[in-house]
Amino acid sequence: MDDVPEDAAPVLPTTADGELIPTVVCDGVDIVYRVNGTGAGRGTATAALNRILRREKAEKAAGVRKVHAVKKVSFVAYKGEAIGLIGTNGSGKSTLLKAVAGLLPVENGKIYTHGQPSLLGVNAALMGDLTGERNVFLGGLAMGMSREEVKARYQDIVDFSGINEKGDFITLPMRTYSSGMGARLRFSIAAAKDHDVLLIDEALATGDRSFQRRSEERIRELRKSAGTVFLVSHNNKSIRDTCDRVLWLERGELRMDGPTEQVLEAYEAFTGGADKPKAKAKPKPKA
Known part of the structure; x- marks a missing residue:
């Protein structure tokens, strides 16, 4: 049997049908962080409840900043x-x-x-x-x-x-x-x-x-x-x-x-x- 070079790409395991086996699938992934701004009343319990019940409206009122950290990422490992x-x-x-x-x-x-x-x-x-x-x-x-x-x-x-x-x-x-x-x-x-x-x-x-x-x-x-x-x-x-x-x-x-x-x-x-x-x-x- 011929020797395989050390730097050769590894042979990946497959199914009985010869298909590669996926372990991680990312499909159009977006990840967004929300950073609280300085909106009035954001430190009160009532304001916190309002943010939960009416998230989008509360975010605007409280000056919440969105940071789009990952955008539409797709791959298969x-x-x-x-x-x-x-x-x-x-x-x-x-x-x-x-x-x-x-x-x-x-x-x-x-x-x-x-x-x-x-x-x-x-x-x-x-x-x-x-x-x-x-x-x-x-x-x-x-x-x-x-x-x-x-x-x-x-x-x-x-x-x-x-x-x-x-x-x-x-x-x-x-x-x-x-x-x-x-x-x-x-x-x-x-x-x-x-x-x-x-x-x-x-x-x-x-x-x-x-x-x-x-x-x-x-x-x-x-x-x-x-x-x-x-x-x-x-x-x-x-x-x-x-x-x-x-x-x-x-x-x-x-x-x-x-x-x-x-x-x-x-x-x-x-x-x-x-x-x-x-x-x-x-x-x-x-x-």
Whole structure:
């Protein structure tokens, strides 16, 4: 049998009829935030009730501002895919992931998912006053793992996170962790389980390169177990290393959906260049 190149696109699982298996379907999705203005009486209980009963009229009277964060976005994600989600700041990437996870309602359109999507972000909540060890168990139980499963995978989670590389930090309260340490532990907990749909929001940005390599390898393993992974990142190299498809959102609209290199080239042309290390300024000659 011929060897398959490492960078070859993965063969996606199919049904008995050879059809790809959809895991997430977004159909004309609009997501709108409402920001309260300074309308008179908006802080009273009566005003709140009126806003519920006569929403549109109350919004105008109270000066409610609508922010259209995602506009008519449609796509289908399939089992076994790793999909990058890119765009400039404020383009709606995190908002779309929260809606797919069921944490935000949609204004118009529909989102259909197979199984339970799991959202992992740098702000994913763990208990700051509890030790890292206790949070590993709580996080595992919250994802539906049994206590025995968490106990069996506990040491792998700790080792993967690298929390104890410079001391016994796993026994300290999480409020004593740096933001990077907390993010690494969150990813390690989430990655300990195979997910139908795993949504990752900038969770790889805070780790060092060694941790990023471990994380990218784990994402590839999750794909092999026939899950679907979405990765939001401003690091184009991470997208290139882990994803074979990219969705590009800009000002809430889906600007492009296609193969990773094709979309990233267009995005880098739009933003003014690829991720490159900044050249060091040359010292000025002395007068």
